[in-house]
Amino acid sequence: MPTVFVLNGPNLNLLGQREPEIYGRHSLEEIAARCREAGRRLGLEIVFRQTNAEGELVNWIQEAGTEAAALVLNAAGYTHTSVAVLDALRTFPGPIVEVHLSNPYRREAFRARSYVSLAADGIICGLGATGYVLALEAVAERLRNRRDETDREA
Ligand code: CA2
Numbered sequence: 373m374p375t376v377f378v379l380n381g382p383n384l385n386l387l388g389q390r391e392p393e394i395y396g397r398h399s400l401e402e403i404a405a406r407c408r409e410a411g412r413r414l415g416l417e418i419v420f421r422q423t424n425a426e427g428e429l430v431n432w433i434q435e436a437g438t439e440a441a442a443l444v445l446n447a448a449g450y451t452h453t454s455v456a457v458l459d460a461l462r463t464f465p466g467p468i469v470e471v472h473l474s475n476p477y478r479r480e481a482f483r484a485r486s487y488v489s490l491a492a493d494g495i496i497c498g499l500g501a502t503g504y505v506l507a508l509e510a511v512a513e514r515l516r517n518r519r520d521e522t523d524r525e526a
Contacts, residue, residue, distance in 0.1 A: 381448030
């Protein structure tokens with residue numbers, strides 16, 4: 373069963389406690405539960421993590437390079453600032469889907485720039501926790517297509 377890393381950046385541990393009008397009422401643990409449920413349905417092993425530290429996020433992206441077939445990433449504030457996260461993403465060989473709970477394009481202008489987007493295969497934003505599930509459906513399809521192609525070549 374392919375493993376998918378679902379990585380979350382700074383302050384997302386506060387979800388459900390503050391700013392529900394922007395980020396919704398779900399806690400990060402509830403989003404993790406939805407991802408695990410989607411993983412069971414789609415045949416994916418889900419590794420779900422959150423960190424407030426940029427270096428740890430970089431380390432996990434590097435780890436994904438050897439341990440995961442695909443990456444779903446909400447880099448939160450680091451989306452808009454981190455060349456280090458972008459450099460790490462560029463070493464990841466599999467599909468990358470960028471996720472945001474809110475729609476950064478209807479917020480402050482600085483949120484319209486994403487370093488993550490420069491490495492992402494797809495972007496889902498503004499759909500709350502559902503965005504994570506849609507991202508997993510997209511990577512499951514990509515991984516299936518990739519497997520079918522390899523089978524045909526063999
Ligand atoms: O909409 C998203 O998912 C974001 O990645 C969330 C980031 C923000 O910097 C991005 O522009 C868009 C912020 C996450 C902060 O999460 C909080 C949750 C509850 C209370 C306060 C912050």
